[in-house]
Amino acid sequence: MLESYLRSRLKEKEILLMTHIVLGYPTFEDAFRIIESMVEAGVDLIELQIPFSEPIADGPVILHANQKSLAGGATVQKCIDFAQKVTETFDIPFLFMSYYNILFKYGIDRFAAAMARSDLYGAIVPDLPPEEGQDFLEAMQNKRLAPIFIFSPTTPDERMKYLASFGKGFIYCVARKGVTGVDTDFSKQLEKYLARCRKATDLPLALGFGVKEKADVEFLIGKVDIAVIGSQTIRLVDKEGVGVIGEFIKSLR
């Protein structure tokens, strides 16, 4: 379902844009306005991060957004209700992104059912390798939702194939070592890694970590199908407010 949507969009565009927001940051009202301007500016899909107190794979920008959202009273239920409102309002696919404990404590089956009810397309759970994710994979399959798996530059070819065998929708390729929100060197080396990713799977590829301007997106055309913009929009909201997001997204391609 997600994959076929992406493929039809790819017939019209050279590269798709996926953006990321932390739910409840700066507030739920602002998050809604941010999503609105992202959709208007032509974003193709959006990941909605449910905040967690220990976001181990995130750098300072997203970490602080998680902490502030929780301090502002965000709960998992509020995030799910908000997601439902968002999918009812906007006509692009939305994914959840969160750490495994959020799903585990909510109940995996219950979480998947809530996702399906809210018309979400899938979920990215960065601390859940497939070896630990049997319950998650079953629940997602039962509800026809896409579990998104991650490739990294340290992932051997063999393991890429293994991961891709569980993935649906697309594969999220992490551009480099490190956490989110740090610069990436868009270079020959990245090109070689992406060629490895492409060889390992037929699923569409997304590239995230360090994408923040038009040149980065242009570099990725022809190498991946989706460019992911994460920390940069949070940085802009922090510095210049919600109003500049639409312009920023339009400037990317």
Next chain:
Amino acid sequence: MKDRGYYEGFGGAYLPEILIATFDELVETFQQAKSDPGFWQEYTDIMSTYSCRPTPLTFAENLTRRFGGARIYIKREDLNHTGAHKANNVMGQGLLVKRMGKTRVIAETGAGQHGVATATMAAKFGFKCTIYMGEVDVRRQRPNVFWMERLGAEVITVREGTRILKDAINESFRDWVTNMDTTHYVLGTACGPHPFPEMVSFFQSIIGKEAREQILEKEWSLPSRIYACVGGGSNALGIFKAFLDDPVELVGVEAAGKGLATGHHAARLSSEDASVGVAQGYKTYFLQDNDGQMKETHSVAAGLDYVGVSPILSHLKETGRIRFEATTDQEVVDALSLTIQKEGLIPALESAHAFAQAFKEASALSKKDIILINQSGRGDKDIFTVADAFADPKWQEFIKEKAEEYHA
């Protein structure tokens, strides 16, 4: 990774993809070392020349008389180099770092003992060293920060989250996902993703191996009970492991902080406030809310002030093999005071939790019973906290004078 380090549902390796290859390498290196008989010999050699192993077992004659019940023995992990059991784990992991050919180590620290131990190991083996420590802990354990920096380590103050041990662990992982090619993360306790719980308790098991021999040699019989404090659980597992198959009651003592009823505590296995969850790469009991967000913890002892607990201990709690209790900050300070006065021993505030629980129970046991307390560390690092707890006027005067000196 084939064996994912499960203890009846607790444990596992919930890792971001970027670290999988690093863990595969670590598991392989550890398994090779474990099955190499020369390795344990190399380990015990270094612990007997660089640290003070075997550490003695001290008969606490005055405390025994005072309580009039069981005969009280104390395992002296405080006599290790750097003053705590932390040296056991750190030197073991240091040998693995050499085998892996890495050149830099990082570590989290709460009380600062693990940080100091790691910094000494790095100095000895010639590794670069970075220590992450929560801002709250930097303030309450300043002397250890001083020594880490003298030892050549870079100490990074963590201002995220609750600014204590768990947040220092998160920051260490963030460093590791960037620098894993050169860097090993010397996790300080038997928590975190597989193989850390197994590996750390493997190195710490030297405590119980010695203690079991020592008590049999002295008393010709096994102890009735063994007490150890439980933060992450490494000193407890270290002393308990050798007695798991013996008819010995094992008692893990957690931090009841200001009292279990107040919510300001760090009791995961002895209170109803914790539930099973997955964070920091492993599944165990965590002090968390219904959404799975980690709660703030409290203990007078920085080293026990942690939201999670070893998955091996969670498992042994559920099987009933280990009994878990908790003692309050006040009980701990009282027990520390008594131990200082009666035995001339200065346990760390962490270790004093085990003493406090043993003191509650010693009188009810018979004179034939033996109890063993693990003094996991020495208390002089706690001088600021203990001086505050005792409201020592002469110390306060000294600090004021010292401050004035620096102004001059």
